[in-house]
Amino acid sequence: MDIGKIIKEKRTERNLTQEDLAQQFFVTRQLISKWENGKSYPDLKQVVQLSELFDISLEGLLKEDTGMVKDLSFDIKQKRLFKGLILFLAVISVGVISIFSFFWWVDLTYLEKDDIEITKITKQILPEEVVVVEQTGEEITLPQDVEYTVHFKTNKWLIDLAKISGTNVTSDAEGVEIQIWGHHKLFGAKKESKAVVYSNRDKLLNEEFDSNIGKSLYMYNRKKGAQRFNPQQAKDKDKWPLIKETSDKIADVKSLEKLPVE
Structure with missing residues (x-):
């Protein structure tokens, strides 16, 4: 059935x-x-x-x-x-x-001005220094320059900072641009760090010295920076846009000049 x-x-x-x-x-x-x-x-x-x-x-x-x-x-x-x-x-x-x-x-994830809070900027003066070029034995006087340390913290979610999480990458007649970065981390992320603005006076040996004295500090802006160069500008340095047009100012010349020397 x-x-x-x-x-x-x-x-x-x-x-x-x-x-x-x-x-x-x-x-x-x-x-x-x-x-x-x-x-x-x-x-x-x-x-x-x-x-x-x-x-x-x-x-x-x-x-x-x-x-x-x-x-x-x-x-x-x-x-x-x-x-x-x-x-x-x-x-x-x-x-x-x-x-x-x-x-x-x-x-790496790059941070921008709105992602950080600057807690302190310190200044170090590099006095003139005579060095000897190893290849030629020639003595060269490195000019006075200045270096800065930008202390900062971030509350950006999942971002972990290293001991040093930023440095200067380029400069022009008016400003020095720094980039600050972090890594992703779920737990135990370090939220305070510093960015060091080094002097590049040692490049005087290659005739590329560009002093930090008398310049404002700017921070890399991803959106502005993406438009920094077109192919023609990249070939001609004289046509590069000013840093102040492609980055965000974090410290002007006057405030930097008033900083005590450490």
Whole structure:
């Protein structure tokens, strides 16, 4: 006897209408009719519910209905395949996210003026110094210059600072530009650090000396800096835009001149 006939027989024995049975299974009366006429089959969960309702074993419901067994087997295989596909996609997604997260976390992130709070700036004067060029034995006098140490802190989320997290990268007639950076870290991030503005007077040997004296300090601005050079400007240094046009001022000349020498 196929499962449809068993359902009809057991339903009739219990004086249940198709509508009564449909309400117990939260389906339509038409679906119950299709089960009983062999036009469709209940799913595995519904078969178990039928077994409990009619007090008949699963074997008793299924053993003679080969069509039902094949349909259930196919349904189970489909569900297993679907679960396997979901698991595969989940693994791939986690892998892709992990790769992108790794490169995001290990990469430097540059801070901008609004990301930091300057707590102190100190100044060191470098007096004139006579040095000997090793290659030629010639004596050269390095001119006086000044170096600064910019102490700062940040409250930017997930940013960890090193002992020194910034330095000067370029300068022009009016200003010295510094860049400050950090790394990503979930817990225990260091939030205070310093940026050192070094003198480059040793480049006098290469005729590239550019003193820090009489110049304001500026901080790299990513948005402005991205527009700093076009291909033509990069070839011609005289056409480079001024630092004050591409960075944010953090200390002007007058305030730097008033700093005590340490």
